[in-house]
C-alpha cells in the first residue's frame with residue numbers, strides 16, 4: 249500500500265494536510281471525523297505530531313545522541329550522552345525516539361495527540377504522567393479508550409514490551425498501518441542509514457536487524 253521510500257519517510261506523496269500537520273489520506277479522514285466527535289464531548293483533539301520525514305527524525309536522533317536535545321532513559325531519568333556506552337545511549341534514545349527510517353510517523357498513519365482545551369501546545373511534554381489520572385490529558389486518554397476503535401485507531405505502544413516505552417499519546421490507524429511492517433525493506437534502510445550522517449553509525453549498522461526487531465516489531469497487536 250505504501251512504497252519502500254514512503255515507509256522510510258523519504259517520499260511524502262501519499263499525504264494530506266490536516267492543520268499544520270500531514271497524514272496519510274485515509275488516516276486523515278478518520279482523524280478529522282474522530283476530532284469532530286471529541287469536540288462535541290468538550291475535548292479539543294489536536295495533533296502534536298503527524299507525518300515526519302527521515303531528515304526530521306535524523307535531526308531528533310542526532311540531537312539526543314550529541315546532547316543538544318534533552319535525553320531520558322526508558323525509565324524517564326535524565327542522562328548525559330557523553331557519559332554512556334554506545335549500547336546504553338542507543339537504548340535511551342530508541343526507547344522514546346525511533347531510528348530514522350523506522351518511525352511509524354514516516355508512514356503518515358500514526359499520530360501524537362493532546363487536548364488543546366487542557367493545555368497549550370507549548371506546555372506539552374509528551375510524558376506519561378500527563379495522560380494519567382490528575383494529568384491534563386487524562387480526560388482525552390479516557391475518551392480515546394472508549395471511542396478510538398470506532399474510527400480505526402489503536403495504541404501500538406501500550407505496555408512495556410522491551411522496545412519502545414508505553415506512549416499513551418501515540419495512536420495508529422490500523423486499517424492502513426496494520427500490514428505495513430510486513431512490507432518493511434531492511435536493505436533499503438541499511439543503505440539509507442549508511443549514506444546518512446547519523447551518529448553511532450557503526451554501532452547501529454552492526455546490529456541493525458536486532459534493533460529493528462526490538463524497536464519496530466515489539467508492539468501491541470492491532471485490533472482484528
Ligand SMILES: [Zn+2]
Nearest residue numbers: 297359360418
Ligand atoms: Zn508518536
